[in-house]
Amino acid sequence: MSVDVHHTLEGPDGAPVVVFSNSLGTRGEMWNAEAAALSDRLRVLRYDTRGHGDSPAPPGPYSVADLGRDVLALLDRLELERVSFCGLSIGGMTGMWLGVNAPERIDRLVICCTAMQLPPSSMWTERAAQVRAEGMGSVIDATMERWFTPEFPERNPETIERIRKTFISTPPEGYAGCCEALAEFDMRGQLVDVAAPTLVIAGEDDPVGTPERAGTIGEEIEGSTVVVLPGARHLAAVEKADEVTRELEQHLGQHQTGRANARPRI
Secondary structure, eight states, X not given: OOOOOOEEEESOXXXXXXXXEOOTTOOGGGGHHHHHXXXXXXXXXXXXXXXXXXXXXXXSOOOHHHHHHXXXXXXXXXXXXXXXXXXXXXXXXXXXXXXXXOGGGEEEEEEESOOSOOSOHHHHHHXXXXXXXXXXXXXXXXXXXXXXXXXXHHHOXXXXXXXXXXXXXXXXXXXXXXXXXXXXXXXXXXGGGOOSOEEEEEETTOSSSOHHHHHHHHHHSTTOEEEEETTOOTTHHHHTHHHHHHHHHHHHTOOOOSSTTOOOBO
């Protein structure tokens, strides 16, 4: 059963809509920089994934299909027939699910810092058990190391403090439920059915959604574009917000249909 996720919608009435989906342990505001840059000409819809931010955190486990159905329910509630979708990490997995299972709702797709599968599944179920037993603080330091290069916290302490507060405030059950969704997620061999023009973004130093994993996604989605951002780890949308915004502007600004102008850039 879907849940009514918390959302914000801004931008000109009648403009094309782009939906932003957050990573595990963050909320829709992780896309603040991109939203600020795009909302003068696009309608920007940000939401908190179930179990995160101000969205409900029902008992887990969840599945990525559950998260995708939450998005479809949100679009129905807002009477949005067709949108572009951009997600990072588990948000990117949600985008893959939507691209395969609801192609009529997705205009253009952006998949950031993620993978078609993240083995071993035991790593995710163990992390779920850990946060249920010990709280979010038990995994925060290792998470920050995966998310940002060592130089970024030194240059941006306020941003890091905000991200840490968001992470700590995430309901353990919601985080754990999404970990269990990651444990079961496997879309290998299915992305050939994605019809939306697709941009795949990876951070060069991301230990999770590695450039190699991004390339594998790109190989499955015909005509997709793969971009690797130097000097970025897993939360590239925060660490390299200007670069991600430029890529989004280029991709979302291409309203022609088809794949003829796709450009591999890995």
